[in-house]
Amino acid sequence: MAFFTVNALDLLRYVSYHIDAYLYDIARSIMIPDDTSVYDKADTAHERYRAGFGVSEDLIREISRQKNEPVWMLEKRLRAFALFLETPLPQWGPDLSGLDLNKITYFVRPDAGESKSWEDVPEDIKRTFDRLGIPEAERTSLGGVGAQYDSDVVYHNIKDEWARQGVVFENMDTAVQNYPDLIRKHFMTSCVPINDHKFAMLHAAVWSGGTFIYVPPGIKVLFPLQAYFRMNAERGGQFEHTLIIADKGSEVSYIEGCSAPRYMTSALHAGCVELFVGEGATIRYSSIENWSLNTYNLNTKRALVEKNGTIEWINGNMGSGTTMLYPCSILVGEGARSESLGIAVAGPGQHQDTGAKVIHVAPRTRSIIRAKSISRGGGVASYRGLVRVGKRADETISHVTCDALILDGASQSHTYPFIKTENTNSEVSHEARTGRIGDDELFYAMSRGLSEERAIQMIVGGFVEEVSKKLPLEYAVEFNRLIDLQMEGAVA
Amino acid sequence: MLEIKDLHIVADGKEIIRGVSLRIQKGRIVALMGPNGSGKSSLVNGIMGHPHYAITQGHILLHDKDITHMPPHEKARNGIFLSMQHAPALPGITVSSFLRNACSALTGKTLPVLSFQNMLEIEMKKLGIDIEMAGRHVNEGFSGGEKKRLDALQLVLFKPQFALLDETDAGLDIDALKIVAETIKQASAVMGILLITHYTRILNYLTPDEVHVLQDGIITRSGGKELAEEIEKQGYKNER
Numbered sequence: 074m075a076f077f078t079v080n081a082l083d084l085l086r087y088v089s090y091h092i093d094a095y096l097y098d099i100a101r102s103i104m105i106p107d108d109t110s111v112y113d114k115a116d117t118a119h120e121r122y123r124a125g126f127g128v129s130e131d132l133i134r135e136i137s138r139q140k141n142e143p144v145w146m147l148e149k150r151l152r153a154f155a156l157f158l159e160t161p162l163p164q165w166g167p168d169l170s171g172l173d174l175n176k177i178t179y180f181v182r183p184d185a186g187e188s189k190s191w192e193d194v195p196e197d198i199k200r201t202f203d204r205l206g207i208p209e210a211e212r213t214s215l216g217g218v219g220a221q222y223d224s225d226v227v228y229h230n231i232k233d234e235w236a237r238q239g240v241v242f243e244n245m246d247t248a249v250q251n252y253p254d255l256i257r258k259h260f261m262t263s264c265v266p267i268n269d270h271k272f273a274m275l276h277a278a279v280w281s282g283g284t285f286i287y288v289p290p291g292i293k294v295l296f297p298l299q300a301y302f303r304m305n306a307e308r309g310g311q312f313e314h315t316l317i318i319a320d321k322g323s324e325v326s327y328i329e330g331c332s333a334p335r336y337m338t339s340a341l342h343a344g345c346v347e348l349f350v351g352e353g354a355t356i357r358y359s360s361i362e363n364w365s366l367n368t369y370n371l372n373t374k375r376a377l378v379e380k381n382g383t384i385e386w387i388n389g390n391m392g393s394g395t396t397m398l399y400p401c402s403i404l405v406g407e408g409a410r411s412e413s414l415g416i417a418v419a420g421p422g423q424h425q426d427t428g429a430k431v432i433h434v435a436p437r438t439r440s441i442i443r444a445k446s447i448s449r450g451g452g453v454a455s456y457r458g459l460v461r462v463g464k465r466a467d468e469t470i471s472h473v474t475c476d477a478l479i480l481d482g483a484s485q486s487h488t489y490p491f492i493k494t495e496n497t498n499s500e501v502s503h504e505a506r507t508g509r510i511g512d513d514e515l516f517y518a519m520s521r522g523l524s525e526e527r528a529i530q531m532i533v534g535g536f537v538e539e540v541s542k543k544l545p546l547e548y549a550v551e552f553n554r555l556i557d558l559q560m561e562g563a564v565a
Numbered sequence: 566m567l568e569i570k571d572l573h574i575v576a577d578g579k580e581i582i583r584g585v586s587l588r589i590q591k592g593r594i595v596a597l598m599g600p601n602g603s604g605k606s607s608l609v610n611g612i613m614g615h616p617h618y619a620i621t622q623g624h625i626l627l628h629d630k631d632i633t634h635m636p637p638h639e640k641a642r643n644g645i646f647l648s649m650q651h652a653p654a655l656p657g658i659t660v661s662s663f664l665r666n667a668c669s670a671l672t673g674k675t676l677p678v679l680s681f682q683n684m685l686e687i688e689m690k691k692l693g694i695d696i697e698m699a700g701r702h703v704n705e706g707f708s709g710g711e712k713k714r715l716d717a718l719q720l721v722l723f724k725p726q727f728a729l730l731d732e733t734d735a736g737l738d739i740d741a742l743k744i745v746a747e748t749i750k751q752a753s754a755v756m757g758i759l760l761i762t763h764y765t766r767i768l769n770y771l772t773p774d775e776v777h778v779l780q781d782g783i784i785t786r787s788g789g790k791e792l793a794e795e796i797e798k799q800g801y802k803n804e805r
Contacts, residue, residue, distance in 0.1 A: 535657025
């Protein structure tokens, strides 16, 4: 997002998160990167630690020791590692044969930065930073070469306010120390168990950093958490863990990741997100992932939703060479709702295998899945989804809509919708559309003076509008700019 | 002057326009009439460079410069405007954002959002368009009349040198028709207009300087406004 002039943005943010046309246009034109002096003082020398390649029991013990973890967490890591060793790679989905698990660095002390220089960051990423107007200080951090910058003053003020209301917003490592009971009960237990799949096992074994949020009953956190301090290096990483507990009747929005490309030297990102939506509670989880192209992004995201609770997923995937990501909602309480909105962009050399899953366990549960994809330049975008309606889930309604936009003949789009219904008294529908940009639309835009490339960018921007309008303003602006950049060169 | 010389246009392998010549001068309104299927829309789409309409013969000259095969966006930047008979919807793109981008592209200048917004609202009010339209997606769920009003708005905002208006009067109620006709009349003081119309209704509010009748891809009759009046009374049937 770049640290834009905060005052103007704050105003807009507090006025509305729903970006109407004016606000959006105005924001887009006034956003100027703030001066970067705020970062200059934050840099200090840190102890550096970087593990060698590959994962081993010794490494796991070392991670746990460095984090000064309780024994139960170490045991959990080791159990997960044992499971990981005996579980084969998935035999479905995108080709993972290029992923060498022995050539990955599994642990970098988060505050160590990475021992390489700006010169090592690939040119295309530097160019994108330029085009996005991201300030120098943040570029180095996103490029993986910067030191960690402490969250700024704004963050601390807000944090105090939350604390008074009992809202907990912590680094996951810290949370293990400070909230052992809550973490022990919820961390990779009933939502994503450690034996869920090969990469969840790996994640459980080597996880590091991430975010823990607890919102007490009835408390509504009115603006999205995380929007202020994207560049805090601790929170992003290869194996970060996000755990959000929204207690009864509470509400919280959380956004993570960033739309600017995030460079990683290592080739695997296997994060895990666990969301607990209490009775009548709402979590809106938004994530924009744009890992560098050398990355396999194999991510697990799941929500357990209690009675009358609501989960809203907004996922944007633009980066990584290969992505496997299917955010899942398990609707365990009567009247629980799930809404998933996803957009995947597959450019040259990319395979985006994304989708959504909903398990309807309880009666009168509702789900909506809207999946959009854009493929161009030989990219492959696949929708892979599952809707399962259990025996008890009477009067359940589920709608799935997939829209794929294919920009050229070299690119592909696939749809793999799985529907399993064990209940006859429910309604499940699936709709899929695949199309190209229409000649009339393109001609119409061009007849208004827009070059072919600009016209395509605009039409594609319209296609993703449903997603961008749900993002906080500064993310939306950057997201759209990035889509524009991705469409450059789309014209043969 | 915009000059069309012996133009031939092929669509779907069929020659639709079979040698049409027209001259449109600044400050003049040229009406092109003709029955359904006579090739009126094909002619203007072809002139503007729609990919489905290939110019196989003839020339388009703008101030004596050959622009026959220029891509549509360059023709637009050179001052040619087309109001399509059926403008497509652009989902997810708001009218205000679309118009601002178009104005920027046409003028080569980036327009500040706020001042553009002010200008837009003033022009919309003049045309009797609800300001709310600025936040809607381009042509999405628009009635025929709303589409035509949006085109009239574009005509005013873009200030082209030559406007090709394809049934800009279709679908308008009488009040809207008067406003659109008045807009075209005012615009014609500073630009040349090719007005395609199937019916003569709009000609009650606008006086064309020339009237041409297109049938089966060729111009069969030319005259002044009296020709339009004659067609209104007798129809096209005698023209073949």
